[in-house]
Amino acid sequence: MTSTHFFNGRTDNGYGTVLAAVALVLAGTIFYIDTFTKIEGAIAVLYVIALLLLGDILTARGHVTGCVVAVVLAAASYVYAHSDALIDLQSLLRLSVALAALVITTSLLMRNEASRSELIATNAALRESESRYRAIFDRTKVALWERDYSSVREILLSLKAQGVDDIREYARQQPEIVDRCVAAVRTVAANEAAVELLGRNAIDQTPGSLRRILPPGDETFLDLMEAMFQGRRSFSDSVTVVGDDGEKKLVLLTVSFPEDATAFNRVVTGMVDITQRELAQKALQDARAELAASSRTAAIGALSTSLAHELNQPLGAIIVSAQTLVRWLDRDPPDLAAAKRATDRIVRDGERASEIIKQTRSRIEQTQSEPTSVDLVHLVEETCAIMDAEFDGHRVKHKIIASKSVPQVIAMRIELQQVLINLVTNAIQALANSRQANPQVNIEVRPGDGDQVVISVADNGPGIAEDAVDKLFAPFFTTKETGMGIGLSVCKTFVEAIGGRLTARNNASGGAVFELSLPLVGAKKHETQYA
Incomplete structure (x- = not known):
């Protein structure tokens, strides 16, 4: 030895x-x-x-x-x-x-x-995570900032404690609250892409530097305050910003709010220049992917520091x-x-x-190895929050309809959420390709027959072609020009694996309806699937 x-x-x-x-x-x-x-x-x-x-x-x-x-x-x-x-x-x-x-x-x-x-x-x-995050932050072509929103959060929490329940109405009565919150935001760091987009305004670390970026009268920051006030996990919108040379640019603004209250001193903010409309869709996709990677890495760094x-x-x-x-x-x-x-x-x-x-x-681990009890109403609300940017990007309205008493089900939460995301995404894409003047997606959660709970995703788009209804869930069958035809097949396989059903039909009033029937907690049918 x-x-x-x-x-x-x-x-x-x-x-x-x-x-x-x-x-x-x-x-x-x-x-x-x-x-x-x-x-x-x-x-x-x-x-x-x-x-x-x-x-x-x-x-x-x-x-x-x-x-x-x-x-x-x-x-x-x-x-x-x-x-x-x-x-x-x-x-x-x-x-x-x-x-x-x-x-x-x-x-x-x-x-x-x-x-x-x-x-x-x-x-x-921790050091490796911080180095990886910093590399992503500095080298990405997306304009990224780390901004301190902790003071804004404290102001909003104080208003809630005073009984304010509608921040937008309160701002109409007390317009100085918006200026006060703007002045409370401080830039912590910015990457090279941010400097290329806005010039020296991007790296101004003095409190209230956002005033020089947002044009007078713009209500984007009030929208962001409302998102924070309502406890949403993210905010996304197109906004006009002003560079240090006075040039106005239309950008896609994305802000990812952390779940940890102590992490509001380093909130990741991203901007993508979408002035050139022909590049808007590609820029949007790249921004979301890279910003999501930055946010996850930042969260792991924060968790490691906390540990x-x-x-x-x-x-x-x-x-x-x-x-x-x-x-x-x-x-x-x-x-x-x-x-x-x-x-x-x-x-x-x-x-x-x-x-x-x-x-x-x-x-840190985002997956679950064991099925757990899932609150479907909360899961639907969380999924719609994740899809907010998709709804807004395609100008599609959505509505959640939930019965007063919805029993819980046993399922793998992440996989079930992926099924919902797939169905909602399909509905949004169907509406985007239609000429519907008021595109709408309704997600309903209600008790079903016997020991079942039903989630339905309905849109008011063109519906499903008659010759495609029976083949929708077949592997490699697709109605999209660039689709692979495996999404619905995988969804159906997962739902059936936990004792449920996934069906599709046309709505009598127009559009398509996809329904998930899931077994309740403790249902024998479900237990045999995992025996």
């Missing part, structure tokens, strides 16, 4: 060597006193000090080896000192206390080493409890009750650190 099996290599050679030498000398001194002097007491407990000195430089295997060496030395001292009478109750009790202290200390040191290694790995992941911060407290508490434990054991006689309480605190704080890591991991 090499030294790397016993020493973690996190300290420089000189410091580690000094610690190892001091610990060795101390262990030899303790062995001499315990073996060749007549001092009564649990002298062997002092081996704990040597183990603690080595705590920063040993691996888990090194800690175990150090403990074994200390135990052997303590036992050898006892045998030598009591060779004439090996059975001495008081001496055996002192030896037992010393051995227990050595084992507990080693266990704590190993736990601390594992936690420290995990923290180091987390910090490394590193939150782990400091339980790890610090573990160290304090370990030091307290040593003091209780050093007493003569040792206070074992107090030592047990300190040990319980160490276990509690260790479990808390583990729980923090589990919670953070579940927030």
Whole structure:
């Protein structure tokens, strides 16, 4: 075995060597006193000090080896000192206390080493995540900003606390509130594409710099305030902005609001120049894809930072409890009750650190490995919020119709949401290709027959061709010029896998209707699918 099996290599050679030498000398001194002097007491407990000195430089295997060496030395001292009478109750009790202290200390040191290694790995992941996010942020061709909206959020929360429930009506009565919120926004960072779009106005970090970008009388910021006031996760709209040379440009503005309230000090904002209408559609798609990647990376960076911060407290508490434990054991006689309480605190704080890591991991992972109970009304509302930009981009209105009491279902939430997104997207595309003057999509959630819940997606477009109704869900069948014909087939396969049905028909009043029938929570039909 090499030294790397016993020493973690996190300290420089000189410091580690000094610690190892001091610990060795101390262990030899303790062995001499315990073996060749007549001092009564649990002298062997002092081996704990040597183990603690080595705590920063040993691996888990090194800690175990150090403990074994200390135990052997303590036992050898006892045998030598009591060779004439090996059975001495008081001496055996002192030896037992010393051995227990050595084992507990080693266990704590190993736990601390594992936690420290995990923290180091987390910090490394944080640096990598931040570097990846910064690379995306700086190099993308989409104009991106990080802006501080925390003060705006506090103003809006204050208004809610005062009983305001319609921010737009309040702004009509108190127009200065918009100027106050604009002045509260501060630019944190901007990439090169932002500077190319707006010139030096893009990197002006003084509070209220948005005033120089938005033309007088523009209500886009009020729309954004309304989105924040209503708790929406994103805002998207076309807006006219002014560069530092006075040139006005029509841009697509997209703002992604974080779920974490503490992250409003770095809200990702994107703008795409859509002045050239022939490039508008392609620019729109690229902006959404790159902005979504930036937002996800920023969220992971924020979660990693939060994890590193939150782990400091339980790890610090573990160290304090370990030091307290040593003091209780050093007493003569040792206070074992107090030592047990300190040990319980160490276990509690260790479990808390583990729980923090589990919670953070579940927030980062966007998929679920097990089916869960799903609130369909909430899922539909969330899906429509995700699709807001699509609705607005194609000028399609939508309406959610939900019964007062809709039971929950068991399903894989993410996959079920993808089915809804697919159906809503198809409806929007069908309306976009029609000549409907008032395009509308209605999403209804209602109890079905027996143990079923029904979600219907209906549009007022051209409907489904008669010769296509029976083939809609067949693999590779499509009515679109650029379609692949697998979306509806995959949707139907997933819905049937959880015991449901997916059907399509034409509405008597015009347009197409897609209906999902899903089994309720606890329905036997569904349970057999996952048995």
